[in-house]
Amino acid sequence: MAPPRNSRAPETLSVVLSKVATRGNKLIVTVNYHGHPKDGLVFARDRDGNPSATGDNWPNRVHNWIPSLDHPSAKATVSFTVSAPRQEQVIANGRFISTTIAGDAAPANAAHQVWKFEETRPIPPYCMVVAVNQGVVIKSLDQNVTQLVYNIPLKDSDYAPKGFSAAAPSLTFFSQTIAPYPYEKLALIVGATRFGGMENSSAIVFPSTLFEHRPNEKIRTRFDIPTHLEEVVAHEIAHQWFGDSVTESTWADLWLSEGFATYFAGLFVEKYDGEAAFRDYMRDAAQRYFRFEQQRNLPIHDTSTTDLMALLNPNNYEKGAWVLHMLRRRLGDEAFFKGLRDYYNAHAGGNASSEDLRTALEKASKNDLRDFFARWVYGAGHPRYELGWGSMERRAVTSVVIRLNQLQDGDAFLDPVPIEFVVNGKKERRTIVPTGKSTTVTIQLPANPSAISIDPDDTLLKEVVRINP
Ligand SMILES: [Zn+2]
Structure with missing residues (x-):
């Protein structure tokens, strides 16, 4: 009988080990392969009409171009060596190591350059990327927290520093709020992605539509950029801590x-x-x-x-x-x-x-x-409140009987519910702690309320269906 051999099925690479391994053993497996990936590494024209290649893997498309356990729990360090035509810029996860001339050609005549990057912190497979394009690389003026660069088509180069103006303050704010920025640098790349932004560790890719004008969109005065631009940049940068590092x-x-x-x-x-x-x-x-x-x-x-x-x-x-x-x-x-x-x-x-x-x-x-x-988290839905009330006056004290019903399907939400009353022009706050889908309580107020509202500070994800006297 012949020994078992390594084999490949469309979604699976089976590797036969030279000897039996147990949990905790370290093994080195080298996989040589070539080809044109059908997905995961996306070949497309950029906004200038130039060819580009961009990794875009979420949720489990990275195995189309990197042999991997394609699941967020299989985090790993990664390094890339990319040979690309000299007119192309290459960027990838982690620290830039070097560019060298490929082959024996004299530097002036060399057609290709070899780029090396190394990410020494474990990252999820869906965040492993390279981006190859003829764009321009702009170094952000703000280098407070980490090395921040933009890698973008020429067409976007005038607007990008302004469009990305939320990036440096996001890095500073999240570093102060949570922990130091987890990676060696941060590149903001405009390239091929099917998402509104893709949070690849230290090499975020935004679609080329990012800087397009959206009619009727609000502009926030602080950065003088459209709301979506500020929010998507902050969102993808927040992922560097949450999603990428944890x-x-x-x-x-x-x-x-x-x-x-x-x-x-x-x-x-x-x-x-x-x-x-x-x-x-x-x-x-x-x-x-x-x-x-x-x-x-x-x-x-x-x-x-x-x-x-x-x-x-x-x-x-x-x-x-x-x-x-x-x-x-x-x-x-x-x-x-x-x-x-x-x-x-x-x-x-x-x-x-x-x-x-x-x-x-x-x-x-x-x-x-x-x-x-x-x-x-493990249950569905949200509370839909209905509040009914009636009052009785006795010796300058008003007793208000309140019934708080929850109209949603499924179990009650037992979160305390703040209720605000307007009494004699002044605001009075009370909290009702539900005991089930219908809770009745009696509270004392100085007089009949002229208005009642439920959770006016929005501390709960809720709908108020009606408030009935
Ligand atoms: Zn996201």
Whole structure:
């Protein structure tokens, strides 16, 4: 009988080891291959009409051009050696090592250059990229946190430094909020990607439509750029910490990447554009989520969706951001951000699950968050409140009986609900702690309220269906 041999099926490379290996053994496997990848490394004309090649792998397309365990839990270091025509620029993950002339040609006559990059920190396979193009490379004037460069087609070179103006402050702000920037440099590349931005570790790719004018779009005064440009740049940079450095263990934990990036873009808006802009950002997010929920009412921690592209949905982005926002409001800024820093530091360069986040926040806040996670992360939907009330006056005290109903399908949300009353022109706050889908409480007020509102500060992802006297 012949010994077993290495074999290749369309999605699988089977390697026969020379001797039996056990868990923990280190092995070196060399795979030689060639060809024109059908996906993952995308060949396209750039905005100048020049040829380019750009890695674009999410969620599991990298194995089309790099032999790999194509799953976010299989993080690895990576180095690239790329031979490219001399007129091309090459950029890849990690630190630039060198360019050398290929072959024996004299430098002036050489047709090709060889570029080397090395990423020494483990990154998820979907973040492994090279980008080859004839664009211009612009060094950002702001080199505060890390080496920041833009690699873009000539057509975009005038606008790019302004269009990317949120990048340097994002790096500074997230470094101060969480931990030092995790990588050796950051390149912002305009190239081929099917996404609105792709957060490849230290080499983010934005589509060529990024700088296109969108009619009717708001301009925020702080950076004088359209809102989407500020938000998408902050979002992709936030991924360098959340998604790239701390990577979701399973696809069901994707909100640890997308929910974090969405919320941190919101925190950026809060810091640089103010409280009102942040509130608008979160309200828009809630509306997008509510529209999605009408189509698909599933938990954020979604183990039933097998089409990975379908996971790029408002559950993981907008509702994930809202879960973080609710935790922040519940725990307070100090415990919340301490919990996030502890979570980040414990898993930087590795993987994390929703349970890892829960335990880190519980430790930092000394709160039990099992019920919160059970309802908001592992359960579906959001509360839809209906409030009814009536009052009785006796000896200058008004007793108000309040019934708070929850109209959503499924279990009750037991989160405390702030209620605001306007009494004699003054605001009075009370909190109702629901005991089920219908909760009745009696509270004392100085007089009959002239107005009642539920959670006026938006501490909960909720809808108020009606308030009845
Ligand atoms: Zn994202």
